Amino acid sequence: xxxxxxxxxxxxxxxxxxxxxxGPAHAEDGYDLWLRYRTPATTSSALKIEARGDTxxxxxxxxxxxxxxxxxxxxxxxxxxTATDRDVAALRLPLAxxxxxxxxxxxxxxxxxxxxxxxxxxxxxxLYGSFALLRHLQTGGSLDRIxxxxxxxxxxxxxxxxxxxxxxxxxxxxxxxxxxxxxLPDFRDPRYTDYARANASIGINGxxxxxxxxxxxxxxxxxxxxxxALADIFRPYGIKVYLSARFSAPxxxxxxxxxxxxxxxxxxxxxxxxxxxxxxxxxxxxxxVKANSEGQxxxxxxxxxxxxxxxxxxxxxxxxxGIVMWRAFVYxxxxxxxxxxxxxxxxxxxxxxxxxxxxxxxxxxAIDFQPRxxxxxxxxxxxxxxxxxxxxxxxxxxxxxxxxxxxxxxFAKTLDAQTGTAPGxxxxxxxxxxxxxxxxxxxxxVANIGDSRDWTGSPFNQANWYAFGRxxxxxxxxxxAIAREWTAQSFGRxxxxxxxxxxxxMRSREAVVDYTGALGLAHLxxxxxxxxxxxxxxxxxxxxxNPVYYHRADRGGIGFDRTKxxxxxxxxxxxxxxxxxxxxxxxxxxxxxxxxxLPWDYRMASGxxxxxxxxxxxxxxxxxxxxxxxxxxxxxxxxxPQRWAKTATFLAVQEREAxxxxxxxxxxxxxxxxxxxxxxxxxPAHDLDWYKQQRFPFAPGNPQ
Ligand code: GCV
Numbered sequence: 001x002x003x004x005x006x007x008x009x010x011x012x013x014x015x016x017x018x019x020x021x022x023g024p025a026h027a028e029d030g031y032d033l034w035l036r037y038r039t040p041a042t043t044s045s046a047l048k049i050e051a052r053g054d055t056x057x058x059x060x061x062x063x064x065x066x067x068x069x070x071x072x073x074x075x076x077x078x079x080x081x082t083a084t085d086r087d088v089a090a091l092r093l094p095l096a097x098x099x100x101x102x103x104x105x106x107x108x109x110x111x112x113x114x115x116x117x118x119x120x121x122x123x124x125x126x127l128y129g130s131f132a133l134l135r136h137l138q139t140g141g142s143l144d145r146i147x148x149x150x151x152x153x154x155x156x157x158x159x160x161x162x163x164x165x166x167x168x169x170x171x172x173x174x175x176x177x178x179x180x181x182x183x184l185p186d187f188r189d190p191r192y193t194d195y196a197r198a199n200a201s202i203g204i205n206g207x208x209x210x211x212x213x214x215x216x217x218x219x220x221x222x223x224x225x226x227x228x229a230l231a232d233i234f235r236p237y238g239i240k241v242y243l244s245a246r247f248s249a250p251x252x253x254x255x256x257x258x259x260x261x262x263x264x265x266x267x268x269x270x271x272x273x274x275x276x277x278x279x280x281x282x283x284x285x286x287x288x289v290k291a292n293s294e295g296q297x298x299x300x301x302x303x304x305x306x307x308x309x310x311x312x313x314x315x316x317x318x319x320x321x322g323i324v325m326w327r328a329f330v331y332x333x334x335x336x337x338x339x340x341x342x343x344x345x346x347x348x349x350x351x352x353x354x355x356x357x358x359x360x361x362x363x364x365x366a367i368d369f370q371p372r373x374x375x376x377x378x379x380x381x382x383x384x385x386x387x388x389x390x391x392x393x394x395x396x397x398x399x400x401x402x403x404x405x406x407x408x409x410x411f412a413k414t415l416d417a418q419t420g421t422a423p424g425x426x427x428x429x430x431x432x433x434x435x436x437x438x439x440x441x442x443x444x445x446v447a448n449i450g451d452s453r454d455w456t457g458s459p460f461n462q463a464n465w466y467a468f469g470r471x472x473x474x475x476x477x478x479x480x481a482i483a484r485e486w487t488a489q490s491f492g493r494x495x496x497x498x499x500x501x502x503x504x505x506m507r508s509r510e511a512v513v514d515y516t517g518a519l520g521l522a523h524l525x526x527x528x529x530x531x532x533x534x535x536x537x538x539x540x541x542x543x544x545x546n547p548v549y550y551h552r553a554d555r556g557g558i559g560f561d562r563t564k565x566x567x568x569x570x571x572x573x574x575x576x577x578x579x580x581x582x583x584x585x586x587x588x589x590x591x592x593x594x595x596x597x598l599p600w601d602y603r604m605a606s607g608x609x610x611x612x613x614x615x616x617x618x619x620x621x622x623x624x625x626x627x628x629x630x631x632x633x634x635x636x637x638x639x640x641p642q643r644w645a646k647t648a649t650f651l652a653v654q655e656r657e658a659x660x661x662x663x664x665x666x667x668x669x670x671x672x673x674x675x676x677x678x679x680x681x682x683x684p685a686h687d688l689d690w691y692k693q694q695r696f697p698f699a700p701g702n703p704q
Contacts, residue, residue: 028640030454033198033462034489037068037138052081056236057123061130064197070137076107076116080130083121095121101205101238102151103129105136116146124205124238131201139488150474153432156359156388156442157472158206158242158325159199160288161449164703165218170211171394171530171701173401174450174457179209185229192230195449196237202469206240208444212290212327213703214244216252219273228280240285242325247289247309248297249273260302261312270316278320286322287313288361288444293330306330306346307353314355323440325388326354328362328378331544338560338567339544340366344377352384359440361388364414366569367550369446370522371398371513372410374581374591377572379427380419388442389414389431393464395448396530396701398512401457402653404628405512406505408467408479415475420574428475443472458650459643462490463505480506497638504628511628513590514621515658517665519614520559520594523550524665529699532657533664536671536692552597553672558610559593570595600673612678614669618662619681625655664691 049065051058061080065071071078081088083095087110095104103120110117118129132148162170163177178195180187199207209227210218217223231241250256250269259266277284291298291309299309310326317324331342343366354360360382365373369392379387391411398405415428425435433441445468448456456462466486470477480502487501516533517524524547526534538548552560562569563582570581580586584596589604602610629651636644663684666677671688684691 028642030459030462030643030646031194033455034138034466034486035134035198035201036489037070037134038492048077050077050079052079052085052087053123055123057127057238060197060200060236061118061123061127064127064134064201065130068134068137070134071143076114076143078116078118078133079110080118080126082123082126083119085119088117088119091117093119095119098125098149098151101125101128101203103132103149105129105133105148106146127200127238128203134201135485135489139485140493152203152473153428153434153475154441154443154472155433155439156206156285156323156325156444157204157469158208158285158388158442158444159204159393159447159449159468160208160212160244160390160444161447162211162213162394163209164211164213165215165223168703169450169701170213170703171392171396171446172448172450173394173700174448174455174461175452176450178449178451178455179226179230181223181226184226188229188233191451192233195455196234196239198455198465199234199239199469200237202466203473204469205238206242206285207234207447208242208244208288208325210244212244212288213294213296214246214290216246216249218243219245219249219253219277221276224277224280227277231281231284235283240283241281242285242288243277245287245289245313246297247291247299258302259297261299261304261308262302267312267315270313274316274320274322278317278322282320284317284320284322286317286324286357288325288327289313290327290329292332293327300332305350305353307350307358310358310360311353311355314357318355318357323357323359324355325359325361325442325444327390328360328376329368329390333542336543338562338569339549340560340562341567341569341572344381344572347378348381350385351382354385357440359386359388359442361390361442361444363390363392364411367522369397371405371509371516372520372590373522374594375414375417375419375427377569379417379430380421380425380574380577381572383421383436386433386438386440386442387430388444389427390444390446391468392446393448393468394446394701395461395464397516397525398509399654399657400531400700401448401461402650403512403657404458404460404504404625404647404651404654405464405509406460406467406479406483407464407509408471408482409506409509411467411471412475412477412479415471418577420577432475443468443475445469445472454646459490459647460505460650462486491639491643494638497635500631500635504631507624508628511621511624511658514617514624515661516621517551518617518621519589519610520591521551521614522594523547526696529696529702531696531699532694533661533668533691535665535668536688551593553669555673557597557599557602558614558669558673559597560595561597562595566597600675611669611673611675615666615678615681618666622655622658622662625651625658629655659685660691664688667691 049062051062103125105118108117120126167176248259250259254269292300314324328343331339362378366376417427419425429435463486467482483502483505524535535547540546543549570578600611604613667684667688
């Protein structure tokens with residue numbers, strides 16, 4: 001070897017050593033999500049997997065088990081087989097109750113051999129069972145004792161992507177759209193398969209590819225072909241593709257003069273369009289529609305009802321087994337009534353008038369995905385209509401990608417809320433159909449996914465995608481159990497890491513509520529991009545666009561009177577609940593100012609005044625973030641450097657921005673109530689004008 005050759009050799013050795021120490025370049029960048037399969041790191045060669053049948057879904061299940069590396073040392077034989085398999089049938093297991101998607105994972109004896117059987121009525125169920133097995137092992141479950149049986153409580157578990165055809169994601173904070181519409185359908189990015197794996201692992205079985213603020217072009221032949229390519233990739237993972245439909249497409253694409261749902265030509269156009277889509281995507285899920293909301297076209301433009309519009313589209317997809325998810329997020333610029341009441345007023349009279357393949361999709365609260373909202377009154381008001389719940393996974397109002405806010409407590413609190421219509425009637429039981437016997441049931445989550453390397457813009461935002469899927473499968477899971485599962489799979493099972501991360505997750509969303517506006521305040525953010533505080537905004541065209549509309553603060557008090565003396569929105573809830581909400585003393589403190597306008601010196605249950613309580617909540621929020629930073633700091637060296645550093649930086653941003661929210665909000669409230677800060681509280685860093693002058697013209701997620 002020459003001297004040059006030797007030095008190259010030394011350099012190569014050195015590189016190998018460095019790589020050996022730090023791992024491959026992308027090893028800990030978050031790309032692997034919760035499917036990291038790091039413990040134990042052994043070879044999978046000893047794993048004996050037998051898949052009975054050769055469907056793409058069974059192949060995907062076997063491939064996932066193989067790639068997991070989790071079984072090497074004591075690998076049993078794993079048999080993947082559906083209930084129709086002769087050996088499985090001979091075992092006479094009680095599988096009927098598993099339905100189409102449930103699974104059973106456990107040991108059986110087959111021909112004297114102890115075998116770990118993953119079985120279900122369908123290959124999709126087997127896939128879900130395989131992921132459940134992996135979850136069991138990654139969260140520390142034993143390979144010796146396995147008995148996992150589960151069936152989803154909700155049928156449609158769907159992500160809504162607010163992705164535009166130009167790649168911009170409305171309210172997206174994790175880069176551009178994952179869908180490269182330009183190179184589809186030819187280039188099938190392997191990342192699309194990883195997206196499908198991640199979703200299947202948590203039971204998500206549908207995805208709406210395009211924004212509800214839809215362009216008609218997504219229904220043209222080239223875009224149908226692109227959607228079909230994605231559908232082909234997702235199909236083995238049990239994921240159906242849906243499209244948001246622009247209601248006026250018959251005019252824009254079909255050259256019709258009207259989109260009136262009662263016009264036969266319009267119905268014919270949609271039927272032909274549905275036929276065309278189903279030729280390309282035989283298992284197309286159906287349409288999601290935002291109509292007559294925030295400038296979108298809809299049936300009301302023609303004096304027809306939302307039911308007329310939904311049923312016309314439903315008739316078009318019905319012959320193919322498709323459905324329509326019709327959103328109830330409506331409020332009109334012509335309606336002077338409380339915005340929080342408008343969806344109920346519009347939809348309740350339509351109860352029972354929707355076709356049987358329509359499900360009405362209702363946001364968790366009556367305004368718009370605020371850090372905290374009471375549950376939407378429609379959940380107690382439309383017993384004859386299947387209602388899907390819509391949550392926002394992306395954090396439009398909870399600090400974008402940089403703030404750590406675990407949303408499972410928000411989701412669970414809504415699902416657990418008692419509607420008051422019958423004993424034991426919860427929002428979850430409305431959503432899962434068990435209360436009123438609906439079979440078409442669903443949960444939608446507005447995705448927080450983009451093309452950023454870690455998918456969601458931060459390692460911790462992944463927890464919200466994960467939690468949504470897990471709760472959609474089983475709304476009875478607790479946020480804490482989900483947090484532990486996610487932490488173990490994402491960061492490993494070091495007890496200190498587990499404890500700290502779970503604790504941070506569990507406190508995080510409440511902290512955001514505290515520093516953005518506690519006690520039931522809502523909609524205090526800046527205009528358009530919704531980044532940062534602007535409770536002072538009062539000059540926007542429509543009253544309900546202005547924060548002052550929501551908080552109604554003046555010298556005398558603060559809060560929106562939704563009792564009889566105000567908008568009487570409380571009357572939209574079941575009578576006993578409405579009576580409780582009509583009285584500030586029996587209204588949960590966390591929702592107080594949502595329902596009541598109260599004097600600043602109103603005495604809270606604690607004996608403190610309302611003003612003091614509100615003011616100190618801002619401090620509590622900031623303090624919680626500061627504490628989370630310290631706790632994370634203590635994990636240095638216990639978490640991989642790349643994810644640790646990104647999280648540490650984001651926590652620093654969050655603390656800075658939490659102080660900004662605190663200071664700006666307090667300055668504004670004091671300018672209105674002329675009260676001093678409660679004793680011992682630090683004054684805001686700047687005067688009110690300084691906060692009012694902040695501008696963020698290119699804040700993400702706000703398509704122009
Ligand atoms: C897709 C809020 C958001 C909008 C969003 C709308 C909706 O108003 O700010 O970006 O539009 O909700 O849910 O339709």
